[in-house]
Amino acid sequence: MAKKPAFVFLNRTAIDPNGCIGTLYDGYRDILCEKLPWIEENKLTDVIKKPQCIIKKGKNNQHGNFLQIINIPEGLRLSILLRLAENNGISSIIDYPYPINDYNRFLLYSYVYEKEQISDKINKTQNMIKLVKSTAAATHIIAGISYGIDIVVVLQLPFENTIVKEIDNVLQRICTHLNNQQNTLILSSDDENTLEQITNTMVYSNIPYLIQLSTIHDVYLYIDDKKNQSIHHPIMYTLQPIKWLFPDIDHPSVNFNCLSSELDTEIEQYLIYLSDTLKNLKYSLDFFNNRLVYNNIEGQIREKQHQWLTLFEKCEHIIVRLRKWIIDIRKNRTGASKNDQFFNHVEHKKFETSAKILQEDLDDFKHKEQLIIDLKNQHFEYCNVSELNLNKSNYKKTLLCKLKIKNENNKILCTNDTLNKKNTAKINNLRSQLAEEYKDNKNLCLIYADFSYSSVELKDIEILITSQMNNKEKNNQKRTSSIMSKINTSISTESKTSTLQQLSSSSITNENINILLLGETGVGKSTFINAFVNYLKFQTFEQAQSNTPVVLIPVSFLMTIGDNFEECLVKFGDFDTLNNEDFDHPGESVTQHCRTYEFYFNDNDNKKLCIIDTPGFGDTRGIDQDDLNMQDILEYINNLTHLNAICFLLKPNTSEFHTFFRMCFIQLLDLLGPNVRQNIIFCFTNARSTFYTPGDTGPLLKTMLKSLSIDDISLKKMNTFCFDNESFRYLVALQNGIKFNDDEEHDYKESWSISVKESNRLINYIHKNLMECHLNNQWISIKRAQIEISHMIRPMLETILNCLRNIILCKINKSITMISKAIHRPASICLSCKPYPFQINNFWIARNIPHEILKKCLICSCPIEQHISIHYVLNYEYSNKSINNQLNEIKNMINQLCFAGAEFDYFLVHIARISKNDLFLSGLIRMIDEENKLCQNQKSNHLNLQLIKELIQLKYQYENRIEELKFNQQLIDLSFIDKQITIVRAYPLIEIQLDTMKQTQKLMTEPYEISQN
Incomplete structure (x- = not known):
């Protein structure tokens, strides 16, 4: 009998937990294929019960090769970075969103309960050989599996060395205890208080329940509770080549070529460079959330978020190209040289240039924040002129109109970043002089009008003084030839009263005509x-x-x-x-x-x-x-x-x-x-x-x-x-x-x-x-009802969504505050474009970047039909306050809003017959789809998964309400709908968003002051 050839086996972390003995494996992409029928007598099982716990320290500016830190095997690391293999379990650590620093700690724990492997006396049947031949993608077969617990906990410690030493001490005791399998370690109240000083905890594991835990103490308690139990979650697969089992098989897929360690490392480092670049830029962008600068230049920051999404797409194109190249190498096909694939490739140069420009802009934002702080200390109010929609021809008059303040004595310092850099001494002197004037006159209102992001190009730094304008106005009032008295004179020679004087008559009671x-x-x-x-x-x-x-x-x-x-x-x-x-x-x-x-x-x-x-x-x-x-x-x-x-x-x-x-x-x-x-x-x-x-x-x-x-x-x-x-x-x-x-x-x-x-x-x-x-809404009509409902749909849905988030967060005594903000230009969101993802209170939120449309979208090339008009944007703030004391009230409101949404849709589609679409249902389905996409792309998503379940349940409630209305043939008349509109508008969270929509309309008003020559 011929000697059996020697085969090199591979170890692969079980990032897909669905593998079992006899499962075929595609080594080109590191994914599971179909399972072969396997009888128990061909398996061997050993109970191991072996724990291992290690604590590693992070380093400042450490490259994000998390997969190497947590001991993922070499070839698999490359497949995960290329997204050939889906990043589940501990491999999800590659999505860790923050930069690594000296105050990070990695707790790695592995508990192998048992090992399972193929028996040497396996009976290879002809049926199995036929089945393998039909599976051209398979290169290997799972010949062994380790079962147990696999955990990586990433901790961010506070930036205080004294507290860090105390935390490290407790963590080391926990680690020692987990390694030695001693009796339960009793943590004192001081120990628990010390661990509570940890500012952020992210858990990655092959056990889904563990991912939901938010403290190292909870993780420890779980491990301690399960250490002697039978745990059948795969940790590691041992792979043998197909020919190990079927020596006679002969098709191209059996020829698997491992990359050299040097090339593998080089590609890894390049992919980590791309990933780190995106992560660091995103971290810098997210850093501005809820900071002073965000409120002042939100439009510009959202523009950079869109640029980051564009940069992300460029990175995706690079990865798709490298993915094909790596598969070709693993298949022993000749491919392009590595020099052409990395830094010399045109796609890389575009990526690098865009990343550099974005980083420079973000650095400018940091300087802008410091400028705003300094201005505030000098008693200036900061004004981002780009939000005032000024045009070049009459920007001074429009600026004065839009910044009109009751106090007559106003001074507006008009400048931009470019002028400030060219005239550093001048701008500093002007700011100092105006600040000194404020000390002598507290009624003086100082405004810093920043033209840096405006289409109006200033030729020089200038100061507009509204008191001078008002003095001219007073002089004009003394003249008998005022414009409005001319209007009156041209109409009637008998009347000596000017038209503007008639504004106080009974027919005109509001300030606006x-x-x-x-x-x-x-x-x-x-x-x-x-x-x-x-x-x-x-x-x-x-x-x-x-x-x-x-x-x-x-x-x-x-x-x-x-x-x-x-x-x-x-x-x-x-x-x-x-x-x-x-x-x-x-x-x-x-x-x-x-x-x-x-x-x-x-x-x-x-x-x-x-x-x-x-x-x-x-x-x-x-x-x-x-x-x-x-x-x-x-x-x-x-x-x-x-x-x-x-x-x-x-x-x-x-x-x-x-x-x-x-x-x-x-x-x-x-x-x-x-x-x-x-x-x-x-x-x-x-x-x-x-x-x-x-x-x-x-x-x-x-x-x-x-x-x-x-x-x-x-x-x-x-x-x-x-x-x-x-x-x-x-x-x-x-x-x-x-x-x-x-x-x-x-x-x-x-x-x-x-x-x-x-x-x-x-x-x-x-x-x-x-x-x-x-227009005080006393007149009830179908058209008014339609418009009122169309205005309320988004506020209703956004309120429901955030309340559901807070119901989930109340278990950990947290909440998210939703803040609506008016926009200064007409905007839409694109249903085809990817939203910008950001995390708050461990919830992933999709931020849709506003798009401006002028016949076609100025941001993307998607069809106009894919855009939905919006009248405000939403921001979110983290809160340590829970909604526990309002829980029942909030749940009732969600149910009422869901029922009202169904009734509004039923009225518009089936009663008034003035709408073809169920507006509320369409919006609800869009939210579910958006959350599903977030969960597909962001793996630390257990809270979002809970949210999806709640939204689907709400959809069932909506559908049941619609069926009730149809079954009972209940006619919802106009007066009923009007009452429902009134009830929905009265909810504070809805009312705030509707008021913001009115603010948006006001911001888009173009003022012009008519003055005499």
């Missing part, structure tokens, strides 16, 4: 707003010509010039990604989202004229886009306290109205109620061609209103206003260097004069004739 501007796409709403502010600012054509026009909204239009009627594209204003306009898609609404433009009149600080610009309807993208635009409009105005006027902007001589124009009327009245009809006015643009009359549009409009049975909306001279936007376009064309002849200039002068008079008449009509339409 809100005018909603509606119209079809292309009618010129944004141009009208630009023109309107110029009509108020420049009372004469000569004034307008001799000054730069005010352009609140960028304008772009074609103008025919010259004798040959040549077309010329005219542009004016700030064209960048920060504006709300899109001129690149003709026929589509230029305005992307609703936005309010506030006009402050400088001789009265109490009243503001607010014109709300809206997306146009009749969009060439179709009725679905019109529906989205209308929903945006209705949701926006639903957050207002009142409306003074609803202005429909039209063109004269319209031959027919778009179908959606009729729907606009119907939905507005449904939302706002019949009283709003008295506040509807009509404005006509480009009316010079019809001699400043509505033209043929007038009769057409009356016919449409009559067909809708809303005759009480009047269309008369008093509520109809005719303008000519061409005179404003003339001003903009002058700025573009376009010349006009005398006849054209005469026409524009006349147009300007008429448009100024109409502007004054419009304001006066609103002041004198229209009562405020209060």
Whole structure:
């Protein structure tokens, strides 16, 4: 008989616990294949009961080769780092999220209860040989298994050497006891208090229960309790090559090639470099959570979180490439040289460059935090100007309006990081001088306006002094030619009272005069707003010509010039990604989202004229886009306290109205109620061609209103206003260097004069004739219910999710506080993009990075349909307070919110039939999917796994409630839904988020102060 060949066996840590004697093994990827049938007589079992406990100390800047620290075999380490093998059990340590330092301790404990192996007298059957041949991926077979307990505990000790010595002493006693298997070690109360000084404990084990433990004391008690029990959790597999069992087998997979130790180590070090780079950057990013700097530059930090996700994807591409290369080597295939795979590869260079830039930005954030602390000590208020949505042309006025404070004596120091570096002495002197001024005048308000992240580029450091502005205002008030008195004079020579003085009359009780501007796409709403502010600012054509026009909204239009009627594209204003306009898609609404433009009149600080610009309807993208635009409009105005006027902007001589124009009327009245009809006015643009009359549009409009049975909306001279936007376009064309002849200039002068008079008449009509339409939610309608519900779905779901987290955490007397924060620009979350994961109180939370959309997403290339609009972002804070005393109350609230969600969905889909989707259920399913993805990617996830179970149970409750409603044929009427809306809104956690949504709307308001020349 031929001599049996010598085979080299392999040891592999049992990271997949499902292996047994006879299981086939893919050594290329270090994963289990199918199990062979095996009879007990072919197995040998030895009871060992051998413990081993070791404590290792961490080192500062230690490379994160955790797998080597915990004695994972060499080849398997590489497979785990390449994610060829799933990191379960103790191998999950590679996801340890913190840098290693001198104050880390690793407690490694292994207790081998028994060993099982294949008998030498095994009977190899023909059936088994056939089965092996069908498994081309298998290279080895499990020939032996060690069973027992395998634990790694990573401890972060406090940075105090005295306490560290005490902790090390207790840990060493525990380790000695576990090695010697003595009687139970009794820890004194002092010992327990010492162990409680450990700041963080992470447990990794082949036993799922142990992963849930959060203290070293609990881990010790578990081990001590189980040490003499039969434990059948695999620790280590012993592998033999397939040919050891089947010498005659002959297929390519049996040729397994182990990498040389040198190459294996080199690849490991490279992968650890990639991993450490990502971990250190993420740790630095997460370090800013809940710190002073986060509240001030949150948008910039979230941008860096998105960059980290992009960097993570680059790393994934590198790993995928290396993964293929390693498999080729293990299969004895020729592959690229190692020099081409590592630092010289183009993917590595891109990764390294991006990582370096991100690290520099994070270092800048640390400097920024110190700057903010120093400014606070000098009594400055820090202002991140990027959150104010300033534009380049009139940033000073807008800044002063947005930072308006009751105290007149304000000084705003405007600068950025670049200017500070170039002018270190100057900025330090200015800060010191202003700080000294504050000492002498405690009423002085100092503001540091940081333009570092703004699109506005400062040429030099400057100080804006609002007291000087106010002095000018006082002088202006003394003049008899104030702008608003001119408005009144142009209307009536009999009245000596200015229009602004009439603001105190009974018809105007709020500080804001809100005018909603509606119209079809292309009618010129944004141009009208630009023109309107110029009509108020420049009372004469000569004034307008001799000054730069005010352009609140960028304008772009074609103008025919010259004798040959040549077309010329005219542009004016700030064209960048920060504006709300899109001129690149003709026929589509230029305005992307609703936005309010506030006009402050400088001789009265109490009243503001607010014109709300809206997306146009009749969009060439179709009725679905019109529906989205209308929903945006209705949701926006639903957050207002009142409306003074609803202005429909039209063109004269319209031959027919778009179908959606009729729907606009119907939905507005449904939302706002019949009283709003008295506040509807009509404005006509480009009316010079019809001699400043509505033209043929007038009769057409009356016919449409009559067909809708809303005759009480009047269309008369008093509520109809005719303008000519061409005179404003003339001003903009002058700025573009376009010349006009005398006849054209005469026409524009006349147009300007008429448009100024109409502007004054419009304001006066609103002041004198229209009562405020209060939007106090007393009017109940299906449309209002739909909008209220759509607003509440996210707050309801987020409240449920965080309350479920806190119910789970109450067992360890912890909790997480959820904080909503307003955003200053329209934003969406992308359902396709990966969220940014971060950990708080051992819970993994997915932070969705806000995306900005301008026809397409500016952050990712995913379809628009994959984006969901948001009105606020959420932050979370760790708390040592438990919710135990509120537990029943919180559970009841969760159940009530779940039932309300089901009732809202049932009403909108089955009763009102105005929604195709179950909004609450869709959001709940998204949350479950998001938690599942977190658990797939983050292995220390036992709390999140509990959360998933709770969410699934809640989904069952929702479905049962829906079935009850269907089975009982229970009709949920509008009054019932309205009561439910009121109940849900009253929950404090919901109310806070709804208030934040209103703050977001306020932040997106664009103020402009109208002052005299």
